[in-house]
Amino acid sequence: MSRSAFLQISFVFFFFTLFFVQDSFAQVPNPDLVKNDTELGREVWYYSIDEAMKQPEKVYKLNLSGQKLKEFPSELYNLPNLHMLDLSKNKIDEIPADINQLPYLTMLNLYDNKIRILHPNMQYLGELRHLFLGRNKLVAAPAFVGGLGKLQRLDVSRNYITSYELANLQYQLPNCNITPKP
Numbered sequence: 315m316s317r318s319a320f321l322q323i324s325f326v327f328f329f330f331t332l333f334f335v336q337d338s339f340a341q342v343p344n345p346d347l348v349k350n351d352t353e354l355g356r357e358v359w360y361y362s363i364d365e366a367m368k369q370p371e372k373v374y375k376l377n378l379s380g381q382k383l384k385e386f387p388s389e390l391y392n393l394p395n396l397h398m399l400d401l402s403k404n405k406i407d408e409i410p411a412d413i414n415q416l417p418y419l420t421m422l423n424l425y426d427n428k429i430r431i432l433h434p435n436m437q438y439l440g441e442l443r444h445l446f447l448g449r450n451k452l453v454a455a456p457a458f459v460g461g462l463g464k465l466q467r468l469d470v471s472r473n474y475i476t477s478y479e480l481a482n483l484q485y486q487l488p489n490c491n492i493t494p495k496p
Contacts, residue, residue: 316396332417349393358375386410391412413433426449442464442465443464443465452470467490468491469493471493
């Protein structure tokens with residue numbers, strides 16, 4: 315292969331990678347923008363996507379529970395400061411790869427949905443402190459959950475996770491309150 319052909323192939327590969335391969339790397343949150351529980355307590359809850367989209371930069375807490383959602387709303391990625399997200403009591407069956415575009419999430423409530431597996435990109439939610447996954451259809455505890463070092467509360471009740479996996483989670487997350495207890 316000639317040098318010219320090699321450079322052309324390299325050029326095409328570079329631009330293909332740049333424009334067509336989705337970014338699955340973590341967005342690193344600015345530590346100055348991560349709010350603690352006291353600061354979050356002062357923020358208001360929003361209860362609809364339409365309401366939240368009027369001033370997306372002011373939305374820190376969004377509650378979309380019980381709205382019969384069948385998929386993760388793509389509009390959430392337009393909320394740059396979202397810290398607390400409640401999607402409980404819906405019909406969501408999968409977590410999209412783009413979940414890592416919500417780097418400031420400290421609380422994610424997915425209780426009572428239809429989720430079978432968690433997307434590996436959830437491992438990039440490094441600020442996550444409270445994760446509610448109870449009453450879904452999870453058949454295994456994903457290994458990456460043990461890497462969520464700031465996790466303080468994890469609810470995996472009413473799923474199909476074995477007591478061995480629960481014990482392993484408790485071992486990986488010794489400072490986390492896990493429900494049910496292993």
